[in-house]
Amino acid sequence: MKIDLGHISLNVREDGNPSGQPVLFSNSLGTSLELWDKIIPRLPSNLRLIRYDMRGHGGSDVPEPPYSMGSLIRDAEMLLDHLHVRDCVFVGLSIGGMIAQGLATKRLDQIRALVLSNTAPKMGTAQLWQDRMDAIRTGGLESMADAVMERWFSRAFRATPELAEWRKMLTDTPQDGYLGACAAIAGTDFYTQTAALTLPTLVIAGSDDGASPPDLVRETHELIKGSRFELIRRAGHLPCVEQPEAFADHVSQFLSDIGHI
Numbered sequence: 001m002k003i004d005l006g007h008i009s010l011n012v013r014e015d016g017n018p019s020g021q022p023v024l025f026s027n028s029l030g031t032s033l034e035l036w037d038k039i040i041p042r043l044p045s046n047l048r049l050i051r052y053d054m055r056g057h058g059g060s061d062v063p064e065p066p067y068s069m070g071s072l073i074r075d076a077e078m079l080l081d082h083l084h085v086r087d088c089v090f091v092g093l094s095i096g097g098m099i100a101q102g103l104a105t106k107r108l109d110q111i112r113a114l115v116l117s118n119t120a121p122k123m124g125t126a127q128l129w130q131d132r133m134d135a136i137r138t139g140g141l142e143s144m145a146d147a148v149m150e151r152w153f154s155r156a157f158r159a160t161p162e163l164a165e166w167r168k169m170l171t172d173t174p175q176d177g178y179l180g181a182c183a184a185i186a187g188t189d190f191y192t193q194t195a196a197l198t199l200p201t202l203v204i205a206g207s208d209d210g211a212s213p214p215d216l217v218r219e220t221h222e223l224i225k226g227s228r229f230e231l232i233r234r235a236g237h238l239p240c241v242e243q244p245e246a247f248a249d250h251v252s253q254f255l256s257d258i259g260h261i
């Protein structure tokens, strides 16, 4: 369903119990809300499970790049206000996890707890993102798709037929949307804000992650007082795709421990 927030329309899907405890999912660069397809059916069905396509991705509007991290956070904030959601658990992967950190800093009334998967307060350098944007403007997303798959998935997963689906998800991403999100990551350093967070937080890393390696993700955990850390083995940047059982089990256990289910 497309929801018009005034400044932008976002593609949103809800599963589970509409009056249950809310959980919001935010996707990573070059993916869409289908990123969570294997997780949704593995979570308790009494939850209200809300997922959306980040601007420039999936079925959401594609404003002209560049995007700021502030605009991505505002999209999530306005979506939650539109849906009358407070006290949700925000599950964000990679850039989705940066949005989660930013929204928890800005609107604590909306966020009860965080699940930060394969993310950090700062990812890469401004130069790295500039180089990536330049390469895409020259050769398109197709030209770097194989390199991205190496960061997203373990060697074993890359040998399966399923890889083609995820590669297509990346290359189907609107180029402007991808470039816009790269610019948002390039300009983000939430180190100070994230270090001040005190809400319950589960941090998840993938053992074979080539985009946000386990040591970087562990630093995010060490930054957030009282947070929990889980390393999912035989998984790259998208453990919710490669090891959905383990991912959903960790999230369910966390939700249970904080009394959200």
Ligand SMILES: O=C(O)CC1=CCC(=O)O1
Residues within 6 Å of the ligand: 027, 028, 029, 030, 093, 094, 095, 096, 123, 148, 151, 185, 211, 237
């Ligand atoms: O490098 C990648 O493609 C993975 C990635 C970095 C930020 C994000 O959201 O995904």
